[in-house]
Amino acid sequence: MSAPSKSRENILERVRAATKTVALPPAELAAAFASIPRDYIRRGGMTVTACHERFIERLREYDAEVVETTEEELPATIAAQLAGSGKHTFVAPAGLPAAWQAEGFEWKLDGGLSAAEIEKAEGVVTAAFCGVADSGTIVLHHSATEGRRVITLLPDWHLCVVYASQVVETLPEYFDRCGQTPGLATYISGPSATADIEMTRIKGVHGPRFLHVVLVRDSGQ
Amino acid sequence: MRVSLFITCYNDTLFPETGRAVVKLLERLGVELEFHPRQTCCGQMHANTGFRAEAFSQAKRFVRLYQDTETVVIPSSSCVAMIRDQYPGLFAELGNEELRKQFAALLPRVFELSEFLVDRLKVEDVGAYFPHxxxxxxxxxxxxxxxxxxxxxxxxxxxxxxxxxxxxxxxxxxxxxxxxxxxxxxxxxxxxxxxxxxxxxxxxxxxxxxxxxxxxxxxxxxxxxxxxxxxxxxxxxxxxxxxxxxxxxx
Amino acid sequence: MSQGVYHPVLDPAKARPFPEAVLPVLRNPQLRKNVAHAIDVIQAKRGKLVVEKTDWQALRTAGAAIRTHALENLGAYLTQFEERCTAAGGVVHWAADAAEARQIILNLLREENASEVIKIKTMTSAEIQLNPFLEAAGVRTYETDLAEIILQLGEDEPSHIVVPALHVNRAQVREIFARRMGLKDLSDDPRELTNAARNYLRRKFLDIPTAISGANFLVAETGSVVVVESEGNGRMCLTLPRTMITLAGIEKVLPRFQDLEVMLQVLARSATGERMNPYTSIWTGVTPGDGPQKFHVVLLDNGRSSILAKKTERQTLKCIRCAACMNACPVYRQTGGHAYGSVYPGPIGAILTPQLMQMHHAQTLPFASSLCGACYEVCPVKINIPEVLLELRSQVVNQERREAGRLFDPMYLGLRIANLIFSRAWIFHTAQFFGRIGLGVFTRKDGWIHSLPSVGGKWTQTRDLRGLPKQTFHGWWAARAAKPSGEAK
CATH class of the missing domain: 3.40.50 (Rossmann fold)
Known part of the structure; x- marks a missing residue:
């Protein structure tokens, strides 16, 4: 509920008075919104292969590591990545497939882990909702396989599994795929970074310093 | 082709050699030139300094002087920009319907010098020689x-x-x-x-x-x-x- | 212009006029070098990405139309946002001015018994001067954006809305961090400096249960809030605390979630020259089990509704705070941000600040532009900043010209005389004649004027002026016409 205040009525009154010559009646609002010119590129024109290559190229440009694999090879690929990380303790979101939780590592399954517990883990493995090639972006909607926001934030190393079928070329294509709008979403484009000191790009400030993406090709490809 | 030269106030006063060059150039290209003796200023200085009423009186003056002209050429980008970008607002705010119509009819016939040469005369080689x-x-x-x-x-x-x-x-x-x-x-x-x-x-x-x-x-x-x-x-x-x-x- | 620590005043009601405020900056080579370097780097990156984006102009057109539509129907979209945010467990507060916003936030912090608060970079909180208010009320504020830490620890002020510490170089950051964090052996390597900030904040993120953020966008359709950032400090503040307070100007509303497909394509490209910023966070009210379980939004008017009422000026509120205009501005490139005396510097600040001050302060800002148009060209939502500058200039002149003291002000007198001169050709020609005689006194043998009195001296302090030629163009034309053939040379 809203905190009752006189300011609410005053501000809305002032806003309505300020826009009275241009504001539309509620019934016409949707039509006016629909008539906004949207001549930008909605669907990209790339082949599937080119689109995937663009995705990989743009991820790498912003310092993410990318490996490609197939569905069959996925558990082995994840295991190899984890081994290569030199890390031992990993967080897994509640719904992470068991096959992705490679043997030989310590797994903390998230069922409401405290920040302190997550902080102690060295890495995290998640799925994604979508990948956007144009900007090299990973989209998380924080489902059971993608995890709560905090688990992809505190550990220093994030491995994210993206299926080729989840990769779209343009940002509008992602929005078309959303269906129901997500209550929570995080878009990740490369690892945490800053350029606040003399515009020198430094990887890793507060978020994970290492972002690894495993792109899973369809078996036919 | 008949062209009326709007030389602009500061070119008239400070850079007459530019005006003479425009005359030499356009006449060499076969243009028949006119010069309206009552021209003064487009109003840019006043408009850009916030003196809108004064700018309006000069804008009005410009339109009245040139409304019957076939083509106006101006060898100053900023003055042409003043006419194109600021006159409509001035006339909408301070002018009357008749003035607005006169201006709308005149505007397509107002050219900056390079626009006039390339777009209107459709000439790129003007026969110039400048070994520098x-x-x-x-x-x-x-x-x-x-x-x-x-x-x-x-x-x-x-x-x-x-x-x-x-x-x-x-x-x-x-x-x-x-x-x-x-x-x-x-x-x-x-x-x-x-x-x-x-x-x-x-x-x-x-x-x-x-x-x-x-x-x-x-x-x-x-x-x-x-x-x-x-x-x-x-x-x-x-x-x-x-x-x-x-x-x-x- | 004293040496030593420079304390900019970013309160428009107290700041010096722009032409005075720039003087110490223009004579500070370190600052000018830092600003120009940062600006040139961003501009080059932005330029490449805009060329790469073949539908850039279509995105700008859509972005401008979405923002215009949202503003024209702001009442409907604000109430929709309030309804949806509330339904999702958020609490919406309304603040008519800075004082009310500060008090609402303080009251919320007191309810939480908060003695400390962590903050995501928010220019709106700087606009209402929130930090000094909270500190005075006994709440310690911790800025968490790297640039904001530099400024907070260095007791400095932001000079840019996206890269607020761009006027500070690595050696200066090293000095501030070494002194304030007690790290004597710190080097000036940006990597090491960044790491120092990470360590400095890590415990605070985990321990302080209350956070304050701004908002890049509010989504009316869903009641969601969007924060765009790079470092992850934002995600920390949005995820770890128990209580989250978001301060947002009422103009920040977008009609629908899908509008982000335009805004997010233009924002990072315009702001930092990246295809997308590293982190964009979207949340809606409260999500059980994930993030803060108490969420408040404070919607701030503070002069915005009066800007909204004016036809030409309304477009000022389309701004999405990308800072592309200041990065492109040749004035800002020389002066940096502090001279604008406001948390909003550069071209957008030159139009926004005086309007937020209801045209009672910051009256020199609309004149702090050569009207080169670079700001309009780069603006991702097509704010015609030169048009608004001209409108505000006219308002300032209309206010000032009634003041008695202006009667003999050389600028006002000169422009009134010039108007008379241009009203008739014969007066113009007479003025040219006497002008040549008058200026002849100052014209040297080489035909140039090296020094003039009064306003003219402002010109000749760095440039000469060619003396007036003997013959005007119209004089030449008349003489030529009087001769039988065209030989008038």
Missing amino acids: RVTYHASCHGVRALHLGDRPWKLMNKVRGMEQVPLANLDRCCGFGGTFSVKNAEVSSAMLAVKLQDIVATGAEFCTALDNSCLMHLGGAMHRQYAGMKTIHLAEILASTETSPAEGVA
Whole structure:
């Protein structure tokens, strides 16, 4: 509920008075919104292969590591990545497939882990909702396989599994795929970074310093 | 083709050689020129300094003087920008319906010099000869208000004997900005210093442009600093030939 | 212009006029070098990405139309946002001015018994001068954006809305961090400096249960809030605390979630020259088990509704705070941000600040532009900043010209005389005649004027002026016409 205040009525009154010559009646609002010119590129024109290559190229440009694999090879690929990380303790979101939780590592399954517990883990493995090639972006909607926001934030190393079928070329294509709008979403484009000191790009400030993406090709490809 | 020359107040007073060059150039290209003796100013200085009522009276004057003219040519980008970008607002706010109509009818017949040559006369080689090293300053109004694009280069590329030197940070403002140059004289001077560095670095003999207001600013600093360069309006380069070189140029 | 620590005043009601405020900056080579370097780097990156984006102009057109539509129907979209945010467990507060917003936030912090608060970079909180208010009320504020830490620890003020510490170089950051964090052996390597900030904040993120953020966008359709950032400090603040307070100007509303497909394509490209910023966070009210379980939004008017009422000026509120205009501005490149005396510097600040001050302060800002148009050209939502500058200039002149003291102000007198001169050709020609005689006194043998009195001296302090030629153009034309053939040279 809203905190009752006189300011609410005053501000809305002032806003309505300020826009009275241009504001539309509620019934016409949707039509006016629909008539906004949207001549930008909605669907990209790339082949599937080119689109995937663009995705990989743009991820790498912003310092993410990318490996490609197939569905069959996925558990082995994840295991190899984890081994290569030199890390031992990993967080897994509640719904992470068991096959992705490679043997030989310590797994903390998230069922409401405290920040302190997550902080102690060295890495995290998640799925994604979508990948956007144009900007090299990973989209998380924080489902059971993608995890709560905090688990992809505190550990220093994030491995994210993206299926080729989840990769779209343009940002509008992602929005078309959303269906129901997500209550929570995080878009990740490369690892945490800053350029606040003399515009020198430094990887890793507060978020994970290492972002690894495993792109899973369809078996036919 | 009959063309009426709006020379602009500051060219009339400070840079008559530019006007003479426009006459020489256009007459050489077979244009029949007129000059309205009652012309004064487009109102840009007043409009840009916030004196809107005064700017309006000059805008009204311009429209009344030129409404029956076939074509108006103006060798100053910023004055053309004033007419195109600011007159509509002035007339909407302060004018009447009749004035608005007169202006709307006149506007398509108002040309900046390079627009007139390239778009209207459809000529790029104007038969010019200018055996000097020259750099071109793309004035803000020419680039961002008039969108002159490659028109100046279409003309310059056909000038015989001329060596063009590209200017770094081509479309960066020289810091003139009309009364800005005295209201914010120090910032203006800092901008000028930066611009002049780029211009001097070209090693050109001349810096040219389609607007004498920038050139007055740049030329004033070149003279103060003994920079060993001069400014020249592009009309003067285009008017220059083997037998009749630009005024004041050896 | 004293040496030593420079304390900029970013309160428009107290700041010096722009032409005075720039003087110490223009004579500070370190600051000018830092600003120009940062600006040139961003501009070059932005330029490449805009060329790469073949539908850039279509995105700008859509972005401008979405923002215009949202503003024209702001009442409907604000109430929709309030309804949806509330339904999702958020609490919406309304603040008519800065004082009310500060008090609402303080009251919320007191309810939480908060003695400390962590903050995501928010220019709106700087606009209402929130930090000093909270500190005075006994709440310690911790800025968490790297640039904001530099400024907070260095007791400095932001000079840019996206890269607020761009006027500070690595050696200066090293000095501030070494002194304030007690790290004597710190080097000036940006990597090491960044790491120092990470360590400095890590415990605070985990321990302080209350956070304050701004908002890049509010989504009316869903009641969601969007925060765009790079470092992850934002995600920390949005995820770890128990209580989250978001302060947002009322103009930040977008009609629908899908509008982000336009805004997010233009924002990072315009702001930092990246295809997308590293982190974009979207949340809606409260999500059980994930993030803060108490969420408040404070919607701030503070002069915005009066800007909204004016036809030409309304477009000011389209701004999405990308800072592309200041990065492109040749004035800002020389002066940096502090001279604008406001947390909103550069071209957008030159139009926004005086309007937020109801045209009672910051009256020199609309004149702090050469009207070169670079700001309009780069604006991702097509705010015609030169048009608004001119409108505000006219308002300032209309206010000032009635003041008695202006009667003999050389600028006002000169422009009134000029108007008379241009009203008739014969007066113009007479003025040219006497002008030549008058200026002849100052014209040297080389034909140039090296020094002029009064306003003219502002010109001749750094430039010469060519003396007036003997013959005007119209004089030449008349003489030529009087001769039988065209030989008038």
